Amino acid sequence: MSCPGTYLYHAHYGMQREAGLYGSIRVSLPDGESEPFWYDYDKSIILADWYHASTYEQAAGLSSIPFVFVGEPQSILIQGKGRFDCNAPGIQAGLCNATNPECTPYALTVIPRKTYRLRIGSLTALSALSFEIEGHNMTVVEVDGHYVEPFVVKNLFIYSGCLFTVPLVEGRVRHYKWEVKYEFKSPDCYKKLAITINGRTPGPSIIAQQGDTIIVELKNSLITENVAVHWHGIRQVGTPWFDGSEGVTQCPILPGDSFVYKFVVDRPGTYLYHAHYGMQREAGLYGSIRVSLPDGESEPFWYDYDRSIILADWYHASTYEQAAGLSSIPFVWVREPQSILIQGKGRFDCNAPGIQAGLCNATNPECTPYALTVIPQKIYRLRIGSLTALSALSFEIEGHNMTVVEADAIFNYYPNHPRRNPPTVPPPGPRWNDTEPRLAQSIAMKSHKGYIHPPPQTSDRVIVMLNTQNLINGNVRWSINNISYNLPHTPYLIALKYNLTHAFDPSPPPDGYNFVNYDIYSVAKNVNATTSTGIYRLKFNTTVDIILQNANIRTPNNSETHPWHLHGHDFWVVGYGKGKFDKTKDPKNYNLVNPIRKNTVAVHPYGWTALRFRADNPGVWAFHCHIESHFFMGMGVVFEEGIEKLGSLPTSIMGCGDTKGFHRP
Structure with a gap:
């Protein structure tokens, strides 16, 4: 055969295929060559349906007058094995034996941490099937004998004659038991209430391998406060209800209650x-997740040791x-944080004027500066993440270059030139306030050769989002196209799945604003700004462009940087620009060859950022500014896509709004 891949053979006379005359063909590459994906073992699985009537009876019915259709099959077979209910009424004695070894259900025995290439083909006579492997996502790498751009599915919809290859790792189940509560902590030497997980902030690191199932049993011991936890960057393919977005995908976890998150880390x-x-988040409820490749595989860069570093800012006010x-009249801004924390450690000046005696102790071991002890000539992989509530940070390791090889869990982020800064404290001034270097760095980043996944070359829908700060009913709010986001009492995911359409505003937000007349350099007037719970409904599996446009805030000559985060997806960053986006000219300059993929991106002052993504993950997903106070003030939107493709929702996510009677522990 001329092409490697997966094929089938079957009868092509009358209806004999339906009677069992079929099988599989596997064609490998020549010795010394390898597929573009790794696997340890190779298995074929043929799906079929099975009728108790003979093909003679069926053929006679199909060609008779009156016409007699074959009806639904009596069983579905996996690799020739199925299970019919021998106790069904009307079954003739002796024809059905549930103990017959010929109908023992097919089972694939696997070795943990090994990768299995599953060649899944359908030779059903009638049925279109939905194939799922419980507790696993599936990454499709081959279709009908051709290698394809990998895509991830929870359910594989497979029609007769179709073939798919799925490399699957039998992962471990990693179980975590967490208690969330308030405790007095001194991460910067100043004593205040912090939210801890098992007594720690940052919380415990989750360390797993690709394909593992993560189970987190979380008990809320905050006494008077609800909680929810989001798994930032985990796409939750097939498990959108465990995304952890209160009001979007789940009801909050009530004080004293426990909740179990369960999801697969597929990348x-x-x-x-x-x-x-x-x-x-600002009070300390955060942590890191590290997911390594399966045994025997390696990243496209070498390292000896692996360390996580979370950057955060810290406020003394609760x-x-x-x-x-933020919600009062007059408005009171949070202002600058009192400290910056590196891996939960900072240093506040306990001699600052106005500090109450006993609240600040510079000798407290909780605020001992974070130090990473290293071995000379060894390479350390530093996974550096920011969970600041407000601050955009400039991170530097004195006397070192830094080569970025991964961002947002994707190995495609590669600046043109790593730089070495002088080993001296730079003078105060423009270096820290000038946004030009930030924009230049953003534009310089492209996909690394070998990890280029070009975006779709055209989009099906364009949504331009103008970020403005408005006064709505006397309150200062952030708005997108004059709409400030409010969470509904009933989470969108549940409301949409169960057709509770009265639970939120059915009117969607606008796809744009008045391009011609709006002046992004002036204080917004926007007298018609309002709040809403409306959402964007996206057609499933379409390509969507989002253009984020920054403008002047309520203070003259002031525009801000906003880091926007999309749940449930990665997106291609196809363009940046200064000034007002030109919907005719600017798309012509998009990078559609080697743009980076991310899930969080900055929009610079008086500038715009263009994103492109596929609406291919069934669920309801938040998209919002990651500055804590901005999101609190309404700076976000929600996307729905493919909700009809989801199965039943777990009742554990319910219990609020119109779902109070649905909840089951």
């Missing part, structure tokens, strides 16, 4: 987790005080 890389309720200020 290697660096991820984060953090609170997604109110402003709890989240209650800050939330009250």
